[in-house]
Amino acid sequence: MTDVRNMIAKNIAGMLHDGDFVNLGIGIPTLVANYIPDDIDVILHGENGFAxxxxxxxxxxxxxxxxxxxxxxxxxxxxxxxxxxxxxxxxxxxxxxxxxxxxxxxxxFDSSVSFAIARGGHLDVTVLGGLQVDICGNLANWMVPGKKINGMGGAMDLATGAKKVIVAMEHCTKDGKPKILEQCEMPLTAIGCVDVVVTELCIIEIKDRKLIVTAMAPGITREELKEKTGAPLTFAETVQTMEGV
Amino acid sequence: MKNKVVGIEEAISHIKRGDTVMFGGFGGYGTPNNLVQEIVRQNIGDLTAITEDFSDGYKPFEMGLTALLSHKLVKKAVMSFAGGQPRVTEQVFSGELEIELTPQGTLAERIRAGGSGIGGFYTPVGVGTVVAEGKETRVIDGKTYLFEKPLRANVSLVKAYKADTFGNAIFKYDSISFNPLVAMAGDIVIMEVEKLVQPGDIPPDRVQLPGVFIDYIVVQEEVAP
Structure with a gap:
């Protein structure tokens, strides 16, 4: 389990560039900080007021x-x-x-500056956890109806405003149901915001209502991936192999 | 000039039962926790609280803003994050607490608008989500925005690290969070400080919150969990 989360984090860290201004959400996204390559500098934003x-x-x-x-x-x-x-x-x-x-x-800085950064397009990347993502790039990550009251915190602002939104999540729920769907069923965090989803099975880019698989974990077949995904997949011309931990 | 430095009991006595009270801080940090404990001690209830959250930054002890819920002093909250705050879920499900959930950046901006004489603003955050329900939307240059209204309070409670006797204040690190915004949006503003200094000790160009917003200063050297 820990390895799954770390593997997702490591693959996301590999997508960051020198000088990127990045917000890491709570959960798997936090782990990304442990895998940022030594040869690049990334500036981490904290929504409570620091860069x-x-x-x-x-x-x-x-x-x-x-x-x-x-x-x-x-x-x-x-x-x-x-x-x-x-x-x-x-x-x-x-x-x-x-x-x-x-x-x-x-x-x-204070919270209004911090969210001017988030909402105003000043973040190169935000990495958020996810409950569900769909083919339109909609994200649901803040509320499971009928369960605990969670509140969205800064998630809506971050998902709406960052130049690139990467979702870090396990591919399926604990009882094996797909989390990548034709249409999200849970309350949305933001519409059309997700650029990339990274799971322990694959990396998917979302473009023009298409889920494009650009990388897969070693040992996973395309059939297996299609079974575990609740929407049609397109495969990039060259599908890379994801890094292990 | 009026002496702003008062005892904690007198300062908090300006809050009336049923008031709307706004709090600085984030996750229990940078929160005026001594002032919060005094509200509990004076048992001032039926409050509407405007706050980022009700976290006790000091788990596993139940302290910080969560004490207001434990003592059932809040009837309504305008807030953003409730994760890891079981009292919020309990009291919402039992009907004791009404909440209005607001995205954190929208909350900050609504408070800033309230303190700045702005009648509201359009933001893209929340479009297409439950946050948009019942709100006006408007397309500006091809992009959809939601209209959000300003927030004000009868009393604002803030926490600074150091202030002079006029209320010119500075904050340590990210404990600044909502504090300077909240300080602009209350009819009465009470500030808890760790260190009180004389006018001139903080150079004018290092002041992060101008004393003109502050009505009462309470000196509490020990931070309360």
Whole structure:
């Protein structure tokens, strides 16, 4: 399972270019950061108000009780630590709620600037999780009707505004149903927004209501892929082989 | 000039039962958590809350904005993200809480509009989704947009790192989030700060939130979870 998620992340990282300004959503998209090739620099945007994340910090043990946590907060704020130290600062988190460090080129800004970036076409790429994607490039990723109230957070803004939207998701649901469909059934996040879908089985580009398979995982047959997809597939002239982890 | 620096009890007493209250912060971080706890202590209910979320950034403890739900002080929320906030689901399903879900960037812009004298704006975000239900759409240069209205509050609660006694404030890192927007859109604006300094200590060109928006300042050196 972990390997499936990491494989998807690694293949998406391979699509990024030097200098790209990128937002990574929560879930599989977060893992993409671990696979960005060493020879390129990518600037990571956080919807809560930064550009230029360096690392997520593995800070553990501070939540064991209220007193321990209060003590940590009150020794990791103000000028006590900074964005480079790696000790963590209580006012520096990413959208997933992890403490982070920032690169020297980083900047922080308020939510209206952050979403001007998202909505205004300033992001080269946004990578989002998905529940369903369809042949029109519609994306559903924020709500399963009748279940928990989730809220869309920044997903609608990011999906609408980024120059390129990559969806990172497992090819089928846990009970084996296709998630790539003729038409999404779940509430939409944005219409016609998806450029590329990356699953553990294949990479699909969506263009003019066509699902074009550009790469497949090793060992998968075209027949198997068609069976597991809820809409007709077109295969590119050259279908590449996806990278494993 | 009026002294803006007051005790926490006096500051929060300006919120009345049934008020609309707007909160800065994101995911429990950059949230005026001491002010929130004082609302709970004074048991001010029937509130309409405008907030990005009700997260306690400090899981597994139930604190931060989620305390307002635990004490059943909120009847309606205009909000964006409810993931990992079981109280929201519980109270929506039980009928105790009404919510209006708003895309996060739209929420930020609605608050900014409310504080800037703008009567609303057209955004492409939400077109073709449930967010568009009941809203005017308009095609501008071939692209479809939704009309979104501004948001204002009776009282805005914000959190800054450092401010002078006039309220000129600066923030640490991304704790800025919704805070300066929220500070512009409330009839009464209360700011929690960690450090209080004298006028002139923050150079004018380093001020991130002008003190002209601020009515009351509450100094809380210890951050509350």
């Amino acid at each position: 230029g994340q360096d690392k997520e910090l593995p800070i553990t043990g501070i939540h064991k009780d209220v007193e321990t946590y209060k003590a940590w907060l009150n020794t990791h704020g103000g000028e006590q630590t900074d964005h480079l130290s790696g000790e963590g600062h209580r006012d520096l988190i990413n959208a997933g709620g992890f403490y982070i460090t920032l690169l020297p080129i980083a900047s922080c």
